[in-house]
Amino acid sequence: MCGSISILTTLGIIYVLFSEGINFFSQISIIEFFTDTAWRPFGDPENDAFRIGVAPLVVGTLLVTVIALSVAVPLGLATAIYLSEYASKRIKRKVKPVLEILAGIPTVVLGYFALTLVTPFIRNIFPGDTIDIFNALSAGLVVGIMIIPTVASISEDSLSAVPQSLRNASYSLGLPKSSTVLRVVFPAALSGIISSILLAMGRAIGETMIVAIAAGNLPSMTLNPGSQVQTMTGYIVQAVGGEASRGSLTYNSIFAVGIILFLMTFILNIIANYFTKRFREVYE
């Protein structure tokens, strides 16, 4: 009985998202939703300014996610390799709690960090008007910092699970440590590493407060990291802030956006699980 609460939660999420989302698609054509390239869902639907294409939100989300991954993947993997292959037990014991603290910082705090510290900093580096006050770059960088622990800890687990005999074989062939790590241990741990990156990507896509604070509220079809964007999660927060009443188009649109968000992260998680299982099967 107690165990089935997780199933009920999943079913609840799916039921709620789709039942409220269906209301939306009875008002708005699903083709327009996926093909139109502007997102201006407020105001009168009869008005010309009213546009309901979700693409700008998806593009904004992906832009922030790509920036975040380009921070977190190199730093997270380097941290994982250092901890698993180079660090002494003493250093490991000191660094791992720091990563845990970093992972435990509420994201609204990281949003504050992005807006009041990172944004002024990058606006100083690129003077003029190249960087908006709210911009994808600052939000993406901080989302990247947020997911470093995810990449680092899962990758470290899978690197540590590689049998010592593989390393010894590589040394006995005369390979230096760096080549052993990069060409023997790293490929052997690859499925766990891929899984860590996919999980981190899911977290970046679903991250809400950092982008709501630092990325802005202007849905735009742009890949320019210096400009203001809006992500799917950012839109949900903005629309809720207007206290949309149930049944209104704005209220229903939150759930339509929620469906895409849920499906994207759910699929990423399922693929990540598949890779995790594979690395367990090989070594355990």
Next chain:
Amino acid sequence: MTLLSTPRSTTKDVAIALQTSKASTRKERLFQLFLLFSTLVGLVILVVLLVDIVVDGFSSLDLGFFTDYTSRRPEDTGIRAGLTGTLSLMVLVALIAFPIGVGSAIYLESFAPRTWFTRFMQLNITNLAGVPSVVYGLLAAALFAYILNFGRTLITGALALVLLILPVIIVAGKESIKAVPPSIYQGAIALGATPWQAVYKQVLPVAMPGILTGTILALSRAIGEAAPILVAGAVFSRRADSEPWNLTEPFAALPVQIFDFVKRPQEAFQVEVAAAGILVMLFVLLLMNSAAIVLRNRYSK
């Protein structure tokens, strides 16, 4: 498969390594330095963040900051509504999530038959842990606030957080129960206990510190979350605090209030007042985490 493909590249490496054995010592050093530097980035950022918050927030921290409601003037504003709301949420979420989470963990670990359905349930719990927190807010907003007609109230916010952290508690609980030596269970059974008595009277007390630690850590994660309760209906204004313990009243919470401060146009709010709010929230989280660590250390022998 990856295992089989490695020897091919290693033969090439040996040749390269033998040719460049002198230069390679320096390359080794550089590589290790690069790794160390990358590891330190996270640490340095954490220090910068904490120092920045203390420097910006400390001046706004006075008694009035704890006893005042929000105001349009930064010097008069306070976090009373958020702090009481967060404390109410904490108690409520713990009261609801702990029994359900522990019950699920016991069932899955000790009693559930190993069928496809249990495996499916396990997989489902893992996947739920990866669902973005804002989606739990959507679930609560629609299901509890409107369909069950609780409105955008304290209980709706609490239930959103309960659903968010249940998978975490269940996983932590299962791990702790699994770590109990099977001999304890078998000993109880051998002495004539029923399976239920063996689990409830023997296994559970041993596993409890681990379960409690996991629950407190999950709870501290929930308390810092702004997105789900924002969507489930948390408000910023003082009307949130007429009766902080009343389940059917609107509610505020610290992270939501910090979000409100950061979004205001005046710099005094955006920087100083927000940082002061963050300091209070981080202090609450620190207390919870310390409690978890003390528990873990006391019982780890």
